[in-house]
Amino acid sequence: MTETLRLTVDKRDGYAVLYTEGYINNQGGEEIARVAYDLIGEGYRGLLLNLAGTKIVNSIGISILIEVIEKMLEVNGKLGFCNLTPTIEKTFHIMGLAQYAGIYKDEAEASTGIKA
Amino acid sequence: MTATGIWNELLGLAGRDGGERPYLERLLDAWCARYGVGGAGLYVDTERGAERIAAVGGAPFPALLAEASEHDLIEVRVPGGLVAYRRGGASAGMQTADPLPVLLACALRNHRLRRQIDQQRFQANYRGVELEALYEVGLAIASTLDPQELAEVILSRAVSLLDARRGALYLLEGGRYRLKHTVGGDAPPEFAADHPGIERLRREEDEGLCDLLPGAAHLLCVPISIEDSPRGMLAVGDKERRGGFGPFAANDRRTLGLFANQAAIALENVRLHIEALAKERLEREMQLAGEIQSRILPKGVPATPGFDLMGWNRPAQQVGGDYYDFLPMENGNLGVTVGDVSGKGIPAALLVSTLHSAVRLMLDRVEVGPILLQRLNQHIHASSAPNKFITLLLAQLDLETGDLRYVNAGHNPGLLIRADGSSTTLEPGGLPLGLLAGGAYRCESLHMGPGDLLCLYSDGITEAASPSEEEFGLDRLCALLTQYRGAHLQELVQLIDVEVREFSAGQPQGDDQTLVLLRRAIAGPLRSGD
Numbered sequence: 001m002t003e004t005l006r007l008t009v010d011k012r013d014g015y016a017v018l019y020t021e022g023y024i025n026n027q028g029g030e031e032i033a034r035v036a037y038d039l040i041g042e043g044y045r046g047l048l049l050n051l052a053g054t055k056i057v058n059s060i061g062i063s064i065l066i067e068v069i070e071k072m073l074e075v076n077g078k079l080g081f082c083n084l085t086p087t088i089e090k091t092f093h094i095m096g097l098a099q100y101a102g103i104y105k106d107e108a109e110a111s112t113g114i115k116a
Numbered sequence: 117m118t119a120t121g122i123w124n125e126l127l128g129l130a131g132r133d134g135g136e137r138p139y140l141e142r143l144l145d146a147w148c149a150r151y152g153v154g155g156a157g158l159y160v161d162t163e164r165g166a167e168r169i170a171a172v173g174g175a176p177f178p179a180l181l182a183e184a185s186e187h188d189l190i191e192v193r194v195p196g197g198l199v200a201y202r203r204g205g206a207s208a209g210m211q212t213a214d215p216l217p218v219l220l221a222c223a224l225r226n227h228r229l230r231r232q233i234d235q236q237r238f239q240a241n242y243r244g245v246e247l248e249a250l251y252e253v254g255l256a257i258a259s260t261l262d263p264q265e266l267a268e269v270i271l272s273r274a275v276s277l278l279d280a281r282r283g284a285l286y287l288l289e290g291g292r293y294r295l296k297h298t299v300g301g302d303a304p305p306e307f308a309a310d311h312p313g314i315e316r317l318r319r320e321e322d323e324g325l326c327d328l329l330p331g332a333a334h335l336l337c338v339p340i341s342i343e344d345s346p347r348g349m350l351a352v353g354d355k356e357r358r359g360g361f362g363p364f365a366a367n368d369r370r371t372l373g374l375f376a377n378q379a380a381i382a383l384e385n386v387r388l389h390i391e392a393l394a395k396e397r398l399e400r401e402m403q404l405a406g407e408i409q410s411r412i413l414p415k416g417v418p419a420t421p422g423f424d425l426m427g428w429n430r431p432a433q434q435v436g437g438d439y440y441d442f443l444p445m446e447n448g449n450l451g452v453t454v455g456d457v458s459g460k461g462i463p464a465a466l467l468v469s470t471l472h473s474a475v476r477l478m479l480d481r482v483e484v485g486p487i488l489l490q491r492l493n494q495h496i497h498a499s500s501a502p503n504k505f506i507t508l509l510l511a512q513l514d515l516e517t518g519d520l521r522y523v524n525a526g527h528n529p530g531l532l533i534r535a536d537g538s539s540t541t542l543e544p545g546g547l548p549l550g551l552l553a554g555g556a557y558r559c560e561s562l563h564m565g566p567g568d569l570l571c572l573y574s575d576g577i578t579e580a581a582s583p584s585e586e587e588f589g590l591d592r593l594c595a596l597l598t599q600y601r602g603a604h605l606q607e608l609v610q611l612i613d614v615e616v617r618e619f620s621a622g623q624p625q626g627d628d629q630t631l632v633l634l635r636r637a638i639a640g641p642l643r644s645g646d
Contacts, residue, residue, distance in 0.1 A: 003300055003301045023275075023299060023300055025279070025281060025300075025356055026281075026356040026357070026358065026359065026360070026361070027281075055272060056272050056275060056276045056299060057276060058275070058276045058277075058279045058280075058356065059238075059242050059245075059276075059279055060279055060356045060357070060358055062238075062242075063238065063358070066238075074137065087252065087272075087273075090248060091245050091248070094241055094244045094245050094248060095238070095241045095242065095245065096237075096241060
């Protein structure tokens with residue numbers, strides 16, 4: 001049977017961390033967007049996606065992540081990614097996500113950037 | 117604000133880089149004010165329906181509008197989209213002479229163009245990701261020899277690049293396709309190499325293998341093969357689109373085929389590497405076994421007054437376990453032995469070494485006979501693996517009298533060629549050493565008269581095969597020995613060697629070949645009565 005992305009959220013002081021586990025495709029991307037928009041609605045202006053549990057992202061997933069980034073920019077918020085595999089990090093750079101979202105090595109490095 | 121003021125403000129916003137949203141919202145504000153509406157949403161027509169691109173006023177407007185009436189909204193069409201507002205507003209209806217609808221239409225067109233540019237930029241960037249993926253798969257091939265790791269890299273890249281929801285990679289092992297990696301869901305752990313769907317795959321009919329990805333509505337499979345020899349299978353399922361999935365495009369098969377080709381090259385590299393390592397290990401082992409064996413075999417012959425003695429051994433390409441030795445004893449007798457250890461390589465060489473030490477240690481303490489052979493048997497039985505054994509013919513010659521005592525533990529019967537041309541065989545008197553812990557042995561004796569020739573040999577001589585798989589045999593050996601029983605022993609060995617090789621007619625030597633020749637000199641010491 002088809003597996004779906006598992007997503008957990010850790011709300012912190014001033015920002016929220018979304019932990020992904022699985023494939024960021026259409027279903028996974030939509031789930032991330034849904035949760036991210038809810039958090040934005042709750043007033044969060046800093047979101048960090050910890051992709052330690054994700055090894056694959058496809059083009060649909062990337063396009064949805066770009067929309068989430070645009071949404072964050074509209075509300076003057078900040079979006080960051082951390083714990084990316086080298087392949088995903090390279091993909092994000094090529095696709096231009098790194099221009100509008102922070103790419104961090106880990107949560108410790110990201111927390112400073114997201115809150116600033 | 118005056119109408120002129122609004123137009124100037126809109127012109128300013130339209131000209132600002134990245135100012136689309138403020139411009140659209142101000143435009144909607146102006147529209148709401150013009151028609152007396154509290155709030156409105158601006159929607160652009162897309163394949164999925166009308167998508168909201170801006171909204172003003174407190175009440176929320178849905179992101180996607182299939183039917184405005186479902187949300188209690190009134191829609192006003194403009195070229196390329198619509199404006200939606202809530203019922204109860206005091207709309208006076210748009211006037212054709214009003215510039216606002218024209219501006220809204222222009223804004224929508226601009227928005228669509230910008231979206232198209234974004235999509236084209238996205239696709240151009242994604243071409244870069246595709247190239248990078250193929251490059252990385254190539255790098256992975258060069259950097260790892262782990263089939264599992266290769267399977268993960270190749271499948272992950274194929275699934276993500278083809279926007280597949282599912283994927284599985286199988287490799288052909290032991291006559292079955294075995295699952296090496298899966299993405300996006302479960303897949304059967306294995307399937308038969310003669311699965312009927314594989315034949316259909318040659319005609320690009322993927323549905324024959326739909327059970328590879330249970331639940332997938334659309335399947336794309338390509339074989340992983342090297343020179344038409346199947347090595348595996350790469351399968352992906354359900355090509356994703358925004359909001360759903362569908363069948364794969366025609367060129368997706370070609371892309372997946374590229375990954376399958378990369379996989380085939382990588383896996384072939386792994387196989388060749390493993391083979392090369394195994395060959396290198398075997399060669400090292402054979403070299404070591406050869407060194408062990410060459411150290412054990414006698415470098416020359418001891419002084420045997422009244423007897424000529426000759427030992428000869430030629431190992432096969434794969435070193436076996438032939439063994440012979442000459443053992444001068446404290447009582448002046450000569451021990452002579454020929455043996456053959458089951459198996460090849462290091463294990464056989466080590467067992468030969470064990471036997472060699474045991475015979476040397478025991479022979480001075482115990483004369484050749486049943487007790488000596490029983491002790492040797494117990495020692496070899498305790499020292500060797502259950503399936504290992506040694507055939508051994510051990511003889512003790514009284515150099516003064518020519519009396520010979522021997523025990524044949526399952527070895528090829530030795531040949532005694534009498535000076536008058538008659539012959540007798542030294543038949544086995546017990547099982548090979550190491551087979552049974554409690555083996556019993558029978559000792560035999562005979563007398564070697566002047567000119568009598570004793571030949572001990574290994575089965576590498578008598579079982580040397582011709583191209584028609586006929587064995588050289590004991591009779592041919594016996595005939596040669598009889599005919600040339602008076603020849604110099606070295607010449608006799610060469611003669612037998614030539615005959616055996618000619619008989620084999622270029623067939624590779626399958627086993628070690630050993631010959632031990634012992635002939636009593638005609639003028640040698642004689643016992644009374646000779």
